[in-house]
Amino acid sequence: MAQFALKTALPNYLRDEQKRIEGFVRGVGLDIFPTIFEMLSYDQMNEVAAYGGFPTRYPHWRWGMEYERLSKSHEYGLSKIYELVINNNPSIAYLLEGNSLVDQKLVMAHVYAHVDFFKNNFCFKMTSQGRDQRTGDDIRKWIDTMANHGATIRKWANRIGLETIEQFIDACLSLENLIDPQKPFLPKETSPSTSEEEELPEPQEVPLLRVDREYMESFINPAEFVDSQKKKLAEEAEQAQRFPTEPQRDVLGFLLDNAPLQRWERECLAVIRAEAYYFLPQMQTKIMNEGWASYWHSRLMTEKICDPSEIVDYADRCASVLATSPGQLNPYKLGIELFRHIENRWNRGQFGKEWDECEDWGLRRHWDRRTGLGRDKIFEVRALYNDVTFIDEYLTEDFVFDQKMYSFGYNQRNDRWEIESRTFDDVKNQLLTSLTNAGSPIIYVVDANHGNRSELLLEHTHQGADLRLDWAKEVVKALCRVWTRPVELHTIVDEKPTALRFDGKDHSQRSL
Amino acid sequence: MSLRIDQDHSRFRNIVRGRIRENLRKYISQGELLGRQGKDIVSIPIPHIDIPKLRFGDKQQGGVAQGDGDPGDALSGSPQDGDGQGKAGDQPGDHPLEVELTLDELADILGEELALPNIENKGKSAIVDKKDRYVGVRNVGPNSLRHFRRTFRSALRRQIALGTYDPKRPVIIPTRDDMRYKSWKTEEEPVANAVIIYMMDVSGSMGDEQKEIVRIESFWIDTWLRKQYKGIETRFIIHDAAAREVDRNTFFRTRESGGTMISSAYRLAAEIIERDYPASQWNIYPFHFSDGDNWSVDDTLLCVDILKKLLLPASNVFCYGQVDSPYGSGQFIKDLKEHFSDHERLITSEINDREAIVGSIREFLGEGK
Numbered sequence: 060m061a062q063f064a065l066k067t068a069l070p071n072y073l074r075d076e077q078k079r080i081e082g083f084v085r086g087v088g089l090d091i092f093p094t095i096f097e098m099l100s101y102d103q104m105n106e107v108a109a110y111g112g113f114p115t116r117y118p119h120w121r122w123g124m125e126y127e128r129l130s131k132s133h134e135y136g137l138s139k140i141y142e143l144v145i146n147n148n149p150s151i152a153y154l155l156e157g158n159s160l161v162d163q164k165l166v167m168a169h170v171y172a173h174v175d176f177f178k179n180n181f182c183f184k185m186t187s188q189g190r191d192q193r194t195g196d197d198i199r200k201w202i203d204t205m206a207n208h209g210a211t212i213r214k215w216a217n218r219i220g221l222e223t224i225e226q227f228i229d230a231c232l233s234l235e236n237l238i239d240p241q242k243p244f245l246p247k248e249t250s251p252s253t254s255e256e257e258e259l260p261e262p263q264e265v266p267l268l269r270v271d272r273e274y275m276e277s278f279i280n281p282a283e284f285v286d287s288q289k290k291k292l293a294e295e296a297e298q299a300q301r302f303p304t305e306p307q308r309d310v311l312g313f314l315l316d317n318a319p320l321q322r323w324e325r326e327c328l329a330v331i332r333a334e335a336y337y338f339l340p341q342m343q344t345k346i347m348n349e350g351w352a353s354y355w356h357s358r359l360m361t362e363k364i365c366d367p368s369e370i371v372d373y374a375d376r377c378a379s380v381l382a383t384s385p386g387q388l389n390p391y392k393l394g395i396e397l398f399r400h401i402e403n404r405w406n407r408g409q410f411g412k413e414w415d416e417c418e419d420w421g422l423r424r425h426w427d428r429r430t431g432l433g434r435d436k437i438f439e440v441r442a443l444y445n446d447v448t449f450i451d452e453y454l455t456e457d458f459v460f461d462q463k464m465y466s467f468g469y470n471q472r473n474d475r476w477e478i479e480s481r482t483f484d485d486v487k488n489q490l491l492t493s494l495t496n497a498g499s500p501i502i503y504v505v506d507a508n509h510g511n512r513s514e515l516l517l518e519h520t521h522q523g524a525d526l527r528l529d530w531a532k533e534v535v536k537a538l539c540r541v542w543t544r545p546v547e548l549h550t551i552v553d554e555k556p557t558a559l560r561f562d563g564k565d566h567s568q569r570s571l
Numbered sequence: 572m573s574l575r576i577d578q579d580h581s582r583f584r585n586i587v588r589g590r591i592r593e594n595l596r597k598y599i600s601q602g603e604l605l606g607r608q609g610k611d612i613v614s615i616p617i618p619h620i621d622i623p624k625l626r627f628g629d630k631q632q633g634g635v636a637q638g639d640g641d642p643g644d645a646l647s648g649s650p651q652d653g654d655g656q657g658k659a660g661d662q663p664g665d666h667p668l669e670v671e672l673t674l675d676e677l678a679d680i681l682g683e684e685l686a687l688p689n690i691e692n693k694g695k696s697a698i699v700d701k702k703d704r705y706v707g708v709r710n711v712g713p714n715s716l717r718h719f720r721r722t723f724r725s726a727l728r729r730q731i732a733l734g735t736y737d738p739k740r741p742v743i744i745p746t747r748d749d750m751r752y753k754s755w756k757t758e759e760e761p762v763a764n765a766v767i768i769y770m771m772d773v774s775g776s777m778g779d780e781q782k783e784i785v786r787i788e789s790f791w792i793d794t795w796l797r798k799q800y801k802g803i804e805t806r807f808i809i810h811d812a813a814a815r816e817v818d819r820n821t822f823f824r825t826r827e828s829g830g831t832m833i834s835s836a837y838r839l840a841a842e843i844i845e846r847d848y849p850a851s852q853w854n855i856y857p858f859h860f861s862d863g864d865n866w867s868v869d870d871t872l873l874c875v876d877i878l879k880k881l882l883l884p885a886s887n888v889f890c891y892g893q894v895d896s897p898y899g900s901g902q903f904i905k906d907l908k909e910h911f912s913d914h915e916r917l918i919t920s921e922i923n924d925r926e927a928i929v930g931s932i933r934e935f936l937g938e939g940k
Contacts, residue, residue, distance in 0.1 A: 105576075106575065106576040109576055110576070118578060119579060120579055120582040120586055120620075121583070121620070121622070122576060122579040123579035123580035123582055123583030123584070124583045126579065127580060127583065127584075127618075128619070229622060232622045233622055233623050233624055235624065236624050236625065383636065383637040384636075384638070385636060385640070386634070386636055388636050388637070392637065393637070463638055464635060464637050465636065465637070465638070465640065465642070466633055466634070467633050467634060467636060468632075468633030473645070475646075476633075476645065476646040477642075477643055477644060477646065478640045478641065478642050478643065479642055480642055481642060489633055489634065489635050490635040492632070493634055493635065499624075499625065500627060519625070524627040524632050525628045526627060526628060527626050527627060529623075530624060530625070530626060533623035534623055534624060537623075
């Protein structure tokens with residue numbers, strides 16, 4: 060982006076401000092990548108934001124859609140983007156030209172906390188691309204990687220035609236969320252040895268119970284038992300025959316390895332998958348990440364950065380960021396309050412066996428052991444948790460009450476959305492449900508040779524909520540496009556096990 | 572400076588307009604086209620294409636939020652799902668947009684979105700309007716029309732010619748002769764006048780939803796035609812077994828019950844045209860909305876007769892929109908098609924639900940008549 064290289068350097072007064080803020084940031088113990096700030100005009104900002112922060116991404120209409128939404132909302136003064144930071148080493152953050160100085164300072168403080176989070180939270184380790192041999196630094200050259208992705212797709216678009224490429228990418232994007240969040244933490248699969256000399260496995264004996272006295276045989280190992288053991292053995296043998304041997308959650312990865320793809324298709328799919336994994340941690344830690352950034356901008360601004368004359372402007376801005384509205388969870392608000400809650404609890408020693416067992420409300424209210432561990436605790440939490448575990452472990456009854464949290468749902472009878480409950484268990488359950496698997500259904504590839512016709516069978520692990528059916532059908536179609544053979548998805552519709560199938564021409568749906 | 576995003580953006584616009592990637596069009600969310608109608612302000616959603624993914628059904632999953640209220644209380648507005656692809660800390664929230672636009676802008680957008688052609692005037696110029704236009708300068712006139720620059724210039728010219736102008740002390744004093752005044756001419760302008768006659772079937776079979784569809788559709792038609800013609804007039808006719816002319820409010824609110832004689836409305840429309848809007852001077856747009864359940868075959872034949880003899884020759888275009896109702900047989904549109912299979916001034920359209928409104932508007936206005 061030559062056009063950016065020219066004019067995006069920070070003006071001097073902001074560079075001074077950056078230096079000062081970076082000093083404060085390091086002073087409070089945040090551990091950051093080097094961070095480069097660039098100044099963008101609003102249309103550049105809308106463009107970069109539409110590309111998800113990477114100005115060099117592959118061509119696709121949906122960036123254009125996002126751009127239109129952002130520009131229109133900017134033009135009509137409905138919302139504007141204050142800041143944008145990308146997980147890269149060095150981290151890159153964009154400031155909006157024409158924002159007031161208070162806003163710019165606020166953004167910088169906020170950004171630095173995000174960068175600390177990128178660098179230290181365990182979820183983001185999967186975006187690491189290795190370690191620098193010399194300095195030991197974490198390599199995250201995603202700007203380059205994304206540019207390479209862009210080049211790959213442009214190359215194929217030039218050769219094969221944008222229309223074809225785009226249709227394939229759209230199909231891949233339909234599958235974008237079918238990845239395995241645990242994948243980066245699983246042991247690397249060892250590829251089965253294919254050497255000719257490998258010995259044939261010994262024919263297995265039916266495992267029976269040991270019998271010392273022959274006359275006891277028919278009592279210890281009765282015929283039924285022998286049969287059941289044989290059956291089990293046969294099942295295991297069949298299991299070993301099956302492909303994949305274990306259900307696979309990384310559907311994109313499975314397709315990449317096993318679908319009969321042409322080279323351009325393989326490369327496009329690989330791009331989509333890599334980017335999906337890159338963005339996954341940001342979805343898994345939305346509440347924590349925003350909470351952490353808000354926590355620190357609030358502390359740094361009020362304690363160190365702000366001039367007294369700026370404090371009202373700052374407070375106004377901060378309040379609008381943390382505002383809540385009915386039926387919509389504000390991750391900034393929930394995150395910052397929960398971090399504060401944790402800090403407060405660990406400062407006052409409100410943890411451990413004694414605390415958990417204390418049921419005296421008055422005692423609990425004024426519980427203060429002056430342990431002063433709050434600061435250490437929140438740093439630990441920011442490194443070791445994601446949204447699900449964060450909520451699971453630290454959301455407390457008191458917190459739910461103090462923060463006026465409620466769960467809501469759709470009431471069919473009244474045809475409207477209603478507040479359902481304010482009890483701790485309901486709220487926590489609801490919240491965890493919506494965060495699980497980043498809000499996506501859990502899908503496994505079960506059989507790549509379904510019906511012995513090399514059809515693909517996937518299974519939806521139903522956890523109470525049905526799939527959106529019209530979309531599910533389109534996804535099955537997209538799967539069929541990639542797999543090139545008929546595809547079936549087993550799910551549950553209105554409490555009935557159902558198969559959705561696309562055979563290349565027609566959709567069908569039947570009960571199982 | 573051209574941005575890189577422009578390519579992606581124009582691609583998206585082309586998809587929305589249906590020029591490329593037809594298969595994606597079905598995922599465009601239209602949202603509610605009509606927001607508010609009063610005071611020239613209206614809200615318009617922004618086109619959005621969702622890429623289908625495996626997701627949970629809309630109303631399957633609730634959520635968690637913060638704020639006041641008791642269990643069982645309704646939430647204002649409908650909850651929004653989080654954005655699928657989370658970006659690290661960017662914009663605050665993903666709120667639905669409500670953009671306020673003037674009706675003129677709205678009509679532009681409508682025209683652009685639906686690729687509507689501008690309407691060809693029938694070329695009627697019998698009605699003229701007088702308009703004053705400032706076109707020249709003269710030496711006499713009222714002081715209020717004094718042309719300062721020209722006055723100053725002629726004074727300067729005079730002083731230079733006389734040699735009384737001193738660049739070091741540039742004082743310029745206009746005399747009576749230097750004074751210049753703006754002058755105007757009265758021009759006669761042909762005016763394109765247009766009238767829209769809305770007719771709606773309010774018989775028992777037209778339910779609230781059907782009327783709502785008619786209301787939304789006629790609002791958009793109104794908006795478009797108003798943009799095209801200055802001084803447009805609207806007349807409203809409702810009918811069941813008998814027709815009567817009503818005001819706008821009544822038009823949209825009335826629910827009658829009873830049979831349906833479409834011919835009554837057509838006859839009344841023809842009378843109004845004959846009385847008030849001579850076809851040689853007016854662009855006439857009759858729109859008729861019904862569920863297509865006419866009382867008798869005889870009446871349908873009568874309608875065809877009136878259309879042929881009176882309405883069609885007078886109109887720019889006659890539009891018949893048929894809404895889908897659970898009671899109606901929907902026969903009328905078939906009859907019309909049969910009798911006027913290729914009549915260039917009759918456009919029929921079936922509006923089965925709200926989603927179909929956009930397509931129907933395009934059918935009505937897409938030919939620029």
